[in-house]
Amino acid sequence: MKKGMLFDGSKCIACRACQVSCKQWSKLPAVPTINRGTYENPPKLTAYTWNRIVFSELEKNGKKKWLFTRRACMHCSQAVCVWVCPSYARGYDPRGYVTVDQKRCVACGRCVEYCPFQIPKLGRDDICGCDTLKETPPRLVSYTCTFCKDRLEDGGIPACAKTCPSQAIQFGEPSNLIKQGQIRVNLLKATHPKANLYGKKEMGGLTVLYVLTEEPSIHGLPENPQMGTYPPFDQCTFPAWYSQAIFGGDLPNFPSGADPAWYMQPGIAPAPCPVEPILKKLFVRSKSGGWAPILWGWLGLGGIGAFAAVVWSLRRRKTLEEGKQENNDA
């Protein structure tokens, strides 16, 4: 059964209980902030902040407006992040929302770069549940709103929808939400002629629909988001640990719920498959090259390993020296 959310900007009072409940439920640490001359904070979405209310002041014909708009994952039905993810870390839940399997994520940053809403962010893989902000990443992974998957599985609703005092965030069946949203828009037209329901068609339909009182661009949303065209994925940037993960056998699965047709659009074919050729090169004798590619493959891997070992030991030494220096300073 598909589930969705309706954010009604005309009802949002910017109390930001959704921001706090999001962090509380997912145990995301607070970030140190300063006042930058606005109510808005934290200043941007990060791996530590998956949901945020954007404040915009407007003056139209002498009439003042103050808009509050939610900025978080839209959970597109045809999601660019799923499409461009080379490691199939992003996929769809049968309930309709976008999932991230952080074990598979290679932190290539393509979802960060190509999301038309600029939502995904990279951060170290162990931030959830920590009390304080951690700075240096041992391994980066991609983060977005999880739609409170764990709450849904227990029969609950996402934390932001649960906490919203003015019921600006509704959770339910997408078809009902569209109806409900349309009723709100029709009512709002009397006072807000530009009122519209955003997300009915965008990106194959957004799991998070918006009732907006102004044009989307005024709310900071793209007017007509598209799948777009993307350069093929560069397989050379695969980190070593990722190659190891391949042996686990999880990676080649096609993301559940994704439409294979999206990957086949002319001119924007998915990146030359990074997985199969490497596997083949390592273990299977090719028709043309005999055993040579395998040999070269292993040698290559060995070379990468040796290089990594050198780099690692150099960095290690540097860290130790720095540590000593600090001790001396102390």
Add this chain to the structure above:
Amino acid sequence: MTNHWNDIANADVILIMGSNPAENHPISFRWITRAIEKGAKLVCVDPRFTKSAAKAHIYAPLRSGTDIAFLGGMIKHILENNLIQKEYVVEYTNASFLVDENFKFADGLFSGYDAKKRSYDRSTWKYQLDANGIPKMDKTLQSPHCAYQLLKKHYSRYNLDLVSQITGTPKDDLVKVYKAYAETGKPDKAGTILYAMGWTQHTVGTQNIRTMSIIQLLLGNMGMAGGGVNAMRGESNVQGSTDYGLLFHILTGYNPTPRASDKTLNDYNGKYTPKTKDPKSFNWWKNRPKYMISFLKAMYGNAATKENDFGYGWLPKLDDTQNASWLMIFDQMAKGKFKGFFAWGQNPACSGANANKVRMAMETLDWMVNVNLFDNETGSFWKGPGKDPSKIKTEVFMLPCAASFEKEGSLSNSGRWMQWRYKAVSPPGKAQPDLEIMHELFLKVRKLYKEKGGTFPEPILNLSWNYGAKNPDGTIKHIDAHYVAKEINGYTSKDIEVEDPKTKVKTVMVKTGQQLPSFAFLQDDGSTTCGNWLYCGSYTEAGNMAARRGKEDPTGLMLYPQWAWCWPVNRRIIYNRASVNWEGKPWDPKRPVLSWDGTKWVGDIPDGPPPPGAIYPFIMLPEGHARLFGLGMAEGPFPEHYEPLECPIEKNLMSSQKFNPTARLFGEAGMGVGADKYLSCDPRFPFVCTTYRVTEHWQTGVMTRWTPWLLELQPQMFIEISKELAQERGIKSGEEVMVKSARGEIWAIAVVTSNLKPFKIAGQTIHQVAIPYHFGWVTPPDGGDSANLLTPTIGDANTMIPESKAFMVNVGKKGGIG
């Protein structure tokens, strides 16, 4: 609140003035939003374009401290366009009452003013009485002495031009607001007012609310679903704290604190029990002796006997003219009149007006006990900014206490619901619930009195203290909130018989030792014990009513009579008898709070006994009619506009009385310690400033500033200024600026915004600025300090609440202001 939070959803027009519910009472917006979805109009009047204003259909700006002028104009609009609900006004208010012919008003002053005492002789503020002692009425409302005509005359002066010049509100906006709200004068329309500290924290705070009460009566909105005068409280249990007499001038259930000249219980009851000769006047407070004696029994138990005036002599008394409110306490403390101080669940070093004075006053103490969840600016005042710990003698004790989730008990919300709460988790470390701290403290104090004696030990030794199951030796095993709640409800020590008026047969309604079902059973002979008559009925033989969680809603108005318990007698909307006409028919048939079906009332619990027409609806007043002409206010029977003590204009445009003639100034002889400075119309402090709260922080921030998720959202002290002022002063948004008043100086981050606009006041351009008050120097380190370092020590003439919503400041770049 006369109504309830969820009743806001029943309103046709919602006026937000003196409050910002979207920011400070977010849950109220669940009901406001529902009302809007049903077609209600939301009107917001505020110096700033707030989050509430962002959701409103109509927004009108006004300069801080000019609400009476704004609303005075609305009264004029309603009266001159004849938009009142006539039948309601004639029958249920004192509009028709004839007022003493010597009552006068001229140039901002009512008859009886004594400039020396800064107070009124109120002898002409009274009704004309007939031979039977009943007020004379003129139901045609034509007599020049009737309250209605006096009201009309008084507010005829508040014309649009003058009001606009005083408030700075454009005339179009005034008319828009007046028209929208006056719509609710139709019998089947209801308008509600949501106010908070934006109305109370003024030298004319009480009169701000009086003005709106007059409007609500003229439009017939009191007692109605979706109507009422609704004070949104600033704390979850602040309603409870006033119900239980936490203020100096009242005991539990709003019984006045005895004064020195009230020597005996007879003196007390004689003085505070009103009388009426009108048979239709229910005169609720005729029961005062029953409430008071039952309260004394709760205080002193078996030691309270008829012979010793039920221990009345043991109650503490105030001197006859003594005012012991907050500002006075710290003024006395500054003069060295206190040895010790319990700062219990509060943070005066940040919350008190003129906080520098408060912080200085605490240096005179020998000891202080700080009971709180976290360290705060009060407990650590001795190491605060500008203090030299080696020169401060005060010994400070910190007692960590439990948070609301860590203890069991009740709280009373703004809508008067007493709701029972359960303990969710145990308090951390050695923190204890307040009740346990008090219990331990009392036992120690009593032991000391027993062993060592002392002056006047009787009130301590005779205090009844049975709040828990007992050991064989009579000591309490463990203090228990249920025992406290049961005593508050009360019980009887002898059978109570009630006589059937028809058959004359007497039956025992309440047996000896049983919990009382309602305050109707309270006696004045010492046979009943009741800690707070208002809460009688909350913990009966049927159990703890506050713990009920029934979701039935028979009226469809969201009264939920089976959910928790509401004082008085589970009445959800007070003055509900005014929602029906003399025949018992509801004014608004779509939303009937009450209706008479021919034999009984249907709906909410009615005010007073059946049948309809038997009594006047405003049962708490001896005349039974709501007061357009008020008798009890310090400033006079009709609210009048006076400027705030610190204001930007030389002259009050309404009269030559610039400032509230009855507000007490700390500059007077015998008051103040030199820390009380005021500068009005001073070029050094040209901008009007108001303080306010934000969603993310609570009060002085003692709990929220220690919560990283909240601090992330609002990390630092800031000041909102208009784009025009920023340009004038060369200030950029996000820049650190200095804010200075006659009393102190703080830094703040400038938030330059179009939410504030300069006002045109009496031909001049006046800038308004606004600052939140949640910050303090203890934490976070770069968060800034309290807005109350700037606010003045001047109080409302009736309540002494400080005027922290309108005072004068300067703002400039660092080093840019002198």
